[in-house]
Amino acid sequence: MKTIRPTAFTSLALTGLVLSGCATLGPAFKPEQYSPGDKGTVYIYRESKMIGGAVSYTVHANGMPLAKLSSGSYFVYHAAPGEVEFSAQTEAKTSVTVDVKAGEVYYVKGSVGMGVFVGYPHLLLVSSGVGEKEIVECKLVPGAPSDAAAVAAADRRQK
Amino acid sequence: MLLFALGLGACATSVTVTPRLSGPTSRNCEIHALVRYDGNPEYLPSVLVRDATMSQAVTLRYRYDINYDAQPLPDIATLVNPLTIFGFPTGHDYISVVGSLEFIRADATVRTYGAAAALKRTGTVFGEGDSFTDMRRRGLLLVRDNISVQLCQDRTVLTQLLGAGPDDHSSSQQTPTGERP
Numbered sequence: 001m002k003t004i005r006p007t008a009f010t011s012l013a014l015t016g017l018v019l020s021g022c023a024t025l026g027p028a029f030k031p032e033q034y035s036p037g038d039k040g041t042v043y044i045y046r047e048s049k050m051i052g053g054a055v056s057y058t059v060h061a062n063g064m065p066l067a068k069l070s071s072g073s074y075f076v077y078h079a080a081p082g083e084v085e086f087s088a089q090t091e092a093k094t095s096v097t098v099d100v101k102a103g104e105v106y107y108v109k110g111s112v113g114m115g116v117f118v119g120y121p122h123l124l125l126v127s128s129g130v131g132e133k134e135i136v137e138c139k140l141v142p143g144a145p146s147d148a149a150a151v152a153a154a155d156r157r158q159k
Numbered sequence: 160m161l162l163f164a165l166g167l168g169a170c171a172t173s174v175t176v177t178p179r180l181s182g183p184t185s186r187n188c189e190i191h192a193l194v195r196y197d198g199n200p201e202y203l204p205s206v207l208v209r210d211a212t213m214s215q216a217v218t219l220r221y222r223y224d225i226n227y228d229a230q231p232l233p234d235i236a237t238l239v240n241p242l243t244i245f246g247f248p249t250g251h252d253y254i255s256v257v258g259s260l261e262f263i264r265a266d267a268t269v270r271t272y273g274a275a276a277a278l279k280r281t282g283t284v285f286g287e288g289d290s291f292t293d294m295r296r297r298g299l300l301l302v303r304d305n306i307s308v309q310l311c312q313d314r315t316v317l318t319q320l321l322g323a324g325p326d327d328h329s330s331s332q333q334t335p336t337g338e339r340p
Contacts, residue, residue: 087290095292097291097292097295113231114234114284115284115285120286122229122287124252
């Protein structure tokens, strides 16, 4: 019986760890054509960076999981007007609350800060000027549900 | 010990509120008025009582604006700094909340009350401290309470302002500032 040498095992483990952060992403950014008039449009994005690039985290809206945000990705969420708390967690939790108004567009920027064992997520509400400029390099998270109804339906299917 | 203090100090959120006011809100202070505000009622100055029976000559409009800013240290600086693991700051985050209450008569603003809160947190490798959600809430409550104190201090003037006008309800059991006649 063949045994895996410790060095080979370590190399495999490290490669796996690095690649686990590389999600398959969809097409490059394109402004959302469909925007329901009674909801606000929230773009959640994360710039592509080498440091922390292997870390990805699930973004929640008012506790409901939306999509996994990896380095260089984005997705769109149509939120009902009111306070919406976007949160994410690895070894530490972060959250930012947005006052969503119907017909308005918001940009929530994700990033990764240095943690003790794992990088921790960071979510920040940025101005449209900053968001529009930074999101163009990002790619769509495939299959991310874009509104609360779709998220709830996906949640039910999982259960 | 110094490093421990550094780590603890980094997690704290510093707060500044303007204007600086002294004295608590009067317990019996209430201002009855028509209020235009569609946000979370928790953040409306607590002395304001929405009263549809009040004169429509003067309406109150409450608004707030929130701005965020993040200033992380460059990744390379954090990586090469040996003190990082002992809780040396990895960046600062800022949030500012500005609230304003306008008294509007015939589409013109006749009086304005405002307050602002600035909050700063310092992140370390152990965490970022209070979340933006917590800081936002704290800032909104501080602004709310600050404006409440200002309103109570100006109660006499506001009584005249809200009581005046063609639709003045002389049969009302309460004055606009909530004092029993």
